[in-house]
Amino acid sequence: MALEERRRIVTLAGAALDALRRDMRGEVFTPGDAEYDSARQAWNLHARQSPAVIALVADVADVRTAVRFAGANGLPVAIMRTGHGVVAPCNGGLLLLTERLQGVEVDPATGIARIAAGALWSDVLAISLPHGLVPLVGSTPYVGAVGYALGGGMGWLARKHGMATDSVRAFDIVTADGELRHVTAETEPALFWAVRGGGGNFGIVTALECQLYKVDSLYGGNLFYPIEQAPAVLPAYGEWVKTLPEEFTTAVLMLRLPAMPGIPPQIAGQTLCVVRGLYDGEAAMGEALLRPMRAAAELVFDAFGPMPASELEKIASDPIDPMPVASWTETLRDLDAATARTLIELMESAPDAPFFAIEARHMGGSMAIQAPLRASAFSLRDASFVLFTYGLLADPALEPAFTRYFAELATALRPYTTGALYYNFLSDMDTTPERGRATHTPAYRRRLDAIKAVYDPANMFRYNPNIAPGDAEDAGDAGDERGAPRFA
Numbered sequence: 001m002a003l004e005e006r007r008r009i010v011t012l013a014g015a016a017l018d019a020l021r022r023d024m025r026g027e028v029f030t031p032g033d034a035e036y037d038s039a040r041q042a043w044n045l046h047a048r049q050s051p052a053v054i055a056l057v058a059d060v061a062d063v064r065t066a067v068r069f070a071g072a073n074g075l076p077v078a079i080m081r082t083g084h085g086v087v088a089p090c091n092g093g094l095l096l097l098t099e100r101l102q103g104v105e106v107d108p109a110t111g112i113a114r115i116a117a118g119a120l121w122s123d124v125l126a127i128s129l130p131h132g133l134v135p136l137v138g139s140t141p142y143v144g145a146v147g148y149a150l151g152g153g154m155g156w157l158a159r160k161h162g163m164a165t166d167s168v169r170a171f172d173i174v175t176a177d178g179e180l181r182h183v184t185a186e187t188e189p190a191l192f193w194a195v196r197g198g199g200g201n202f203g204i205v206t207a208l209e210c211q212l213y214k215v216d217s218l219y220g221g222n223l224f225y226p227i228e229q230a231p232a233v234l235p236a237y238g239e240w241v242k243t244l245p246e247e248f249t250t251a252v253l254m255l256r257l258p259a260m261p262g263i264p265p266q267i268a269g270q271t272l273c274v275v276r277g278l279y280d281g282e283a284a285m286g287e288a289l290l291r292p293m294r295a296a297a298e299l300v301f302d303a304f305g306p307m308p309a310s311e312l313e314k315i316a317s318d319p320i321d322p323m324p325v326a327s328w329t330e331t332l333r334d335l336d337a338a339t340a341r342t343l344i345e346l347m348e349s350a351p352d353a354p355f356f357a358i359e360a361r362h363m364g365g366s367m368a369i370q371a372p373l374r375a376s377a378f379s380l381r382d383a384s385f386v387l388f389t390y391g392l393l394a395d396p397a398l399e400p401a402f403t404r405y406f407a408e409l410a411t412a413l414r415p416y417t418t419g420a421l422y423y424n425f426l427s428d429m430d431t432t433p434e435r436g437r438a439t440h441t442p443a444y445r446r447r448l449d450a451i452k453a454v455y456d457p458a459n460m461f462r463y464n465p466n467i468a469p470g471d472a473e474d475a476g477d478a479g480d481e482r483g484a485p486r487f488a
């Protein structure tokens with residue numbers, strides 16, 4: 001920990017902290033408190049952080065109190081719900097935990113949900129599914145709905161309904177001045193635009209309202225092939241997705257699975273090539289659309305079929321319990337034969353982790369539309385495939401191997417990547433200011449910097465792919481946010 005950060009911890013141990021404890025309904029922990037270690041722990045056990053103070057807020061008033069305290073004491077603020085997305089660990093700042101801000105309400109008539117910052121997508125699904133409504137949840141429902149949606153939010157209905165952030169209609173946010181603002185496209189268009197795609201850079205969202213969607217029949221799951229079939233499957237997949245309607249959202253993976261209970265015996269302990277996804281429509285049409293991939297190569301296990309919305313999480317079967325994960329992201333121009341060959345070579349040289357994946361998620365469809373209503377700071381609209389590589393750091397000795405591997409991967413893929421990056425897939429092992437900036441086009445970035453300068457001039461919310469307060473370029477002029485951004 002840097003000297004300045006240590007000094008902050010020591011200086012804080014006085015009257016100011018007593019006042020914070022007194023003024024908050026929730027709890028405050030500092031190093032040495034029994035709860036400090038478990039409170040600072042992120043879901044990703046690799047992302048270790050040493051905050052000067054932890055505020056486990058109980059309500060919105062607590063959020064305001066904690067932010068004012070941080071402002072008065074010169075503390076930067078990190079926001080955490082589950083810790084699936086700790087990109088910049090909170091060392092020396094105030095770590096604000098949102099888990100007690102609970103509450104989900106669904107209006108079945110409009111399909112609008114109001115979701116408090118502490119809710120996971122699983123909490124939303126528990127309320128929405130009985131009404132036949134689903135949110136734009138991603139591969140796991142055990143992430144914070146708010147954090148996921150602010151960073152973009154790419155799920156199995158994304159080609160049909162767009163990024164989750166496109167479906168956000170309003171939010172309440174506590175900004176760096178400690179004020180609570182209700183933000184819509186009408187009330188504060190610049191902030192409404194920036195937070196949807198700019199993540200936690202502008203304040204603490206205490207609740208958001210978003211559109212949910214009716215689903216009737218779903219056809220989803222996985223086709224598992226032996227890894228030897230990857231040279232046939234990957235290019236076939238690259239061609240196949242070009243024929244798909246936007247109701248079909250898919251991904252292709254090369255995946256090394258451990259042999260452990262809970263994994264189907266047909267695939268446990270094996271390295272596989274996988275095509276997975278979800279078709280929002282009748283099974284017969286889903287089956288017909290999938291036929292080319294069923295025929296592309298010999299299958300080890302066919303786990304694609306009709307499925308209820310309550311089983312969406314089974315498509316990816318992401319791990320639920322906290323674990324140390326190493327990950328890296330890129331954006332591919334295409335999935336042609338040359339790209340496929342490079343990905344296969346990268347799979348062959350992957351670190352020796354018991355669980356490892358190279359995944360390419362197919363974009364396009366509604367994700368590509370920057371329609372007036374949707375205009376947001378999410379700027380990865382023209383990508384074809386987002387690549388996400390991740391592995392289990394089962395042994396700390398694997399960390400240097402992963403660091404080396406990610407650098408090699410970035411170099412090997414350079415001819416095939418766009419240079420743009422997906423905000424939600426950055427990680428604590430994949431973070432430099434340059435890569436943070438690559439989450440938005442330069443024009444979007446200038447606009448974000450300018451809005452940041454208005455709402456967070458001291459860069460209080462910096463534990464992110466950071467948007468630094470830049471030259472204030474037209475931040476207050478929000479007249480165009482409901483149309484295509486004028487600066488694009």
Ligand SMILES: Cc1cc2nc3c(=O)[nH]c(=O)nc-3n(C[C@H](O)[C@H](O)[C@H](O)COP(=O)(O)OP(=O)(O)OC[C@H]3O[C@@H](n4cnc5c(N)ncnc54)[C@H](O)[C@@H]3O)c2cc1C
Nearest residue numbers: 080081082083084085086138139143144147153154200205
């Ligand atoms: C196993 C796994 C699967 C994933 N699958 C997908 C997927 O399918 N699609 C996808 O798009 N992403 C996916 N992600 C990425 C995930 O959506 C992001 O990591 C997201 O940020 C998690 O939100 P969280 O609040 O749970 O995480 P946290 O680590 O608690 O928060 C991450 C960041 O979100 C911001 N944030 C959180 N809460 C608030 C708030 N109330 N106000 C303002 N900012 C806030 C902060 O900047 C914070 O640093 C996945 C990640 C993992 C590890």
